[in-house]
Amino acid sequence: MESIEKRISDTPRMSDNGFFGQFGGKYVAEILRRTIDETGVNFEKAMKDNKFLAELSELQRDFIGRPTPMLHAKRTSDLLGGAQIYVKLEGLANTGAHKINNAIGQVLLAKYSGKTRIIAETGAGQHGVATAAACARLGMKCTVYMGEIDMKRQQPNVASMELYGAKVVPVLTGSRILKDAINEAMRDWAANFETTHYVIGSALGPDPFPDMVRTFQSFVGRETKSQLAERGLSPDACIACVGGGSNAIGFFEPYINEQKPRLIAVEAGGIGPGEGNNAVRMAGDAHLDILHGYKSKFLVNEDGQVNDTRSISAGLDYAGIGPQLAYLGEKGRIEFTSATDSEALNAVKVFAQNEGVLFALESAHAGSEALKLAKTMSKDKVIVINMSGRGDKDIFITSPVFRPKEWGEFLQGELERLNSNTEIHSSKITIHEEEA
Numbered sequence: 001m002e003s004i005e006k007r008i009s010d011t012p013r014m015s016d017n018g019f020f021g022q023f024g025g026k027y028v029a030e031i032l033r034r035t036i037d038e039t040g041v042n043f044e045k046a047m048k049d050n051k052f053l054a055e056l057s058e059l060q061r062d063f064i065g066r067p068t069p070m071l072h073a074k075r076t077s078d079l080l081g082g083a084q085i086y087v088k089l090e091g092l093a094n095t096g097a098h099k100i101n102n103a104i105g106q107v108l109l110a111k112y113s114g115k116t117r118i119i120a121e122t123g124a125g126q127h128g129v130a131t132a133a134a135c136a137r138l139g140m141k142c143t144v145y146m147g148e149i150d151m152k153r154q155q156p157n158v159a160s161m162e163l164y165g166a167k168v169v170p171v172l173t174g175s176r177i178l179k180d181a182i183n184e185a186m187r188d189w190a191a192n193f194e195t196t197h198y199v200i201g202s203a204l205g206p207d208p209f210p211d212m213v214r215t216f217q218s219f220v221g222r223e224t225k226s227q228l229a230e231r232g233l234s235p236d237a238c239i240a241c242v243g244g245g246s247n248a249i250g251f252f253e254p255y256i257n258e259q260k261p262r263l264i265a266v267e268a269g270g271i272g273p274g275e276g277n278n279a280v281r282m283a284g285d286a287h288l289d290i291l292h293g294y295k296s297k298f299l300v301n302e303d304g305q306v307n308d309t310r311s312i313s314a315g316l317d318y319a320g321i322g323p324q325l326a327y328l329g330e331k332g333r334i335e336f337t338s339a340t341d342s343e344a345l346n347a348v349k350v351f352a353q354n355e356g357v358l359f360a361l362e363s364a365h366a367g368s369e370a371l372k373l374a375k376t377m378s379k380d381k382v383i384v385i386n387m388s389g390r391g392d393k394d395i396f397i398t399s400p401v402f403r404p405k406e407w408g409e410f411l412q413g414e415l416e417r418l419n420s421n422t423e424i425h426s427s428k429i430t431i432h433e434e435e436a
C-alpha cells in the first residue's frame, strides 16, 4: 500500500490545464472562479503532503476496508468455457460501493483546506450516503441537496443520510431531480465558499474535479493490477460500467497510457434503442455540449435541452459523461458498449448463483459484458470486472422482478404493521437527539 500511495501522488494531473483534448474545462459563473482555482491548488498541495497521504491511507484501510478483495469467478468461467473472469469486489467497501473512495478523499481535503462544512448533490442517493458517512467519520457538517422527486423515490437512502447525521434538503425548483440539485448545490457553494467544499460525486464537473475524482478512485485500479500480478496474471480486458464515469476511470487508470489491456466501458442500454429509453451516450448518439461546468458528450436535443434517460440502475441513469472518458473514447483507447436492463438482471442472477456474490445493478452491466466476452476468448485469457457496488440496495427493484407476488404481499404486510404500530414505535424507542 505504501508504494501505491506514493505513485498515486505522482500523477494527480492528467489533464492539460483542465482539458482532455477538446473535453473538460471549467465553465463556471465568475463568482465561483476563485473557489474552483483554490480547490485545484489545495488538491495539488495535498497530494504532496505526506501527512495528508498517510491519513488518507489509514482511512482507506480502517474505515473503507481497503484493499478490497479480488475474486476468481471460477464456476462462472468454467460454465462459459472461455476466458477466466476475475471480479474486483469494490462493493465490499464500507457503505457498499466505490463512491466512498472519492467522498473520503474530498472531505479530508476540505478539512486540510480549512473548511468546516460539506455540501453535495445526489440523484439516487448513493453519493449522498457516501458523503454523509465520510462527514460523520471526519466530524464535518454535511448538507445534501436532492430533488424532491428523487427523495420520494429513494427513501431508504434519505433515511441512511439522516442516520449519518446529514441534513437532506429537498430541491423544489425545475423538474425536482438531479440536475436541479446540482444547480442548487452550485448556488450554495457560490454563497458560502469561505467555509464550504462541494463534493461532486463523479469524475465530471469543472476542473479540477475530473482529475481529483479519478485520483481518489485510482486506488481501485492500482490494487487490481497488483492483486493480479501477485497471482502471476495480467489482464487481457478490463470492464467497468459507466454513469458519470468515476469507477471506470479509477479502474482503468493504471492502464490508460499502456497498449494493453482492452478497456471496455459499459453504458446503460435501458429497455432498448430509442430516445429516452436508455442512457447510451458514447456508444450512441451523444452531442458535444457544455453543461454542469464542463464540455463533454451529452444526450441533448437540437435546442440543447437534456433528453430523458432510462435505466433500471439509478447510478447509470445520467445524460453526460466525464470528459476524460469522452476523450479516451474518441481516441479509441476505451471501447464503449451497452447492456440492457434485462441483460443486467441476468448477470445479477448468474454471479449470485455461481459465485455467491450479489452485484449492484450498475455493476451487473459490466458483469453482463464479461459473460458475452469470455465465451469468445480462450481459457488462458484474463478478464477483470469492477463490481463497483453490492446489490443489497437494489432489493426493492430486483425483488418485484424475481418474486412479484410475494414482494407485493410483504409490502402490504409492512404497511399494515406500520399503520397499527406507529404509537408503539415512537413511544418505546427513544433516540438521543443532539441539535447540530
Ligand SMILES: *Cc1c(COP(=O)(O)O)cnc(C)c1O
Binding pocket: 097, 098, 099, 126, 127, 201, 202, 203, 241, 242, 243, 244, 245, 246, 247, 248, 315, 316, 360, 362, 363, 388, 389, 390
Ligand atoms: C453511482 C454508481 C455508479 C455510477 O457512477 P460512476 O461515477 O460512473 O462510477 C456505478 N456503480 C455503483 C454501484 C454506483 O453507486
